[in-house]
Amino acid sequence: MRFIKQFLTRLVLLNKKFPNIPLPDQIRPIVISSPVVKILESRLASKLQDYLKNKLHRSQIGFVEGMDVYVNIWRALKRIQDLRDKRKYVYCLFLDFKSAYNTVPHCKLYEKLQHVLRSDEIDLLKAIYSRMWITLGKERFQPNVGVAQGSVISPALFDIYAASLLEKMEAHGWGIDDLLGFADDHLFINLNLGVLFH
Numbered sequence: 001m002r003f004i005k006q007f008l009t010r011l012v013l014l015n016k017k018f019p020n021i022p023l024p025d026q027i028r029p030i031v032i033s034s035p036v037v038k039i040l041e042s043r044l045a046s047k048l049q050d051y052l053k054n055k056l057h058r059s060q061i062g063f064v065e066g067m068d069v070y071v072n073i074w075r076a077l078k079r080i081q082d083l084r085d086k087r088k089y090v091y092c093l094f095l096d097f098k099s100a101y102n103t104v105p106h107c108k109l110y111e112k113l114q115h116v117l118r119s120d121e122i123d124l125l126k127a128i129y130s131r132m133w134i135t136l137g138k139e140r141f142q143p144n145v146g147v148a149q150g151s152v153i154s155p156a157l158f159d160i161y162a163a164s165l166l167e168k169m170e171a172h173g174w175g176i177d178d179l180l181g182f183a184d185d186h187l188f189i190n191l192n193l194g195v196l197f198h
Helices: 035-054 069-085 106-115 119-130 154-171
Strands: 007-015 027-032 092-096 132-136 139-141 179-182 185-189
Touching: 007 035, 035 119, 035 154, 069 179, 069 185, 106 119, 106 154, 119 132, 154 179, 154 185
Parallel strands: 007 132
Antiparallel strands: 007 027, 092 185, 132 139, 179 185
């Protein structure tokens, strides 16, 4: 049996301002991986999707089957209107995690996956990432952080990694009505800023 030493993936730069020439922050890198990687990842896909639907923090709707952005938009509008009807001030903080996929540390991701996947399934993911090389023209590098844009399971991996922020906010007393997750964007209503900087 032949041992696979590396998976070569191709980096494609998506112009978010097409047909205009983009600025550096208007380009999204997409990784085109080999069919072998997609087949290996697909072994984890259904289990990860099941976790997103049934066990992920309730306020996170990003990448969750059967949900879309309008679910949390409706929740936000309803919550704000309820507070205004009670003549209360409403303060909101919207967080947009820039290049969120690119900054996920693998070691912390594997740690968070311990309550989602079996150890052999985490080992499979480690094996994929340890053999992944990204190519752009003649250049190549091996990433040690991030989950790949364009991967079958990366949206689920990111949701699971990022859920701890919502869990921490709820543990500090925020009700579910005041926490809204849109994948890598979050909206906090009536936020006590002291908790964030504690």
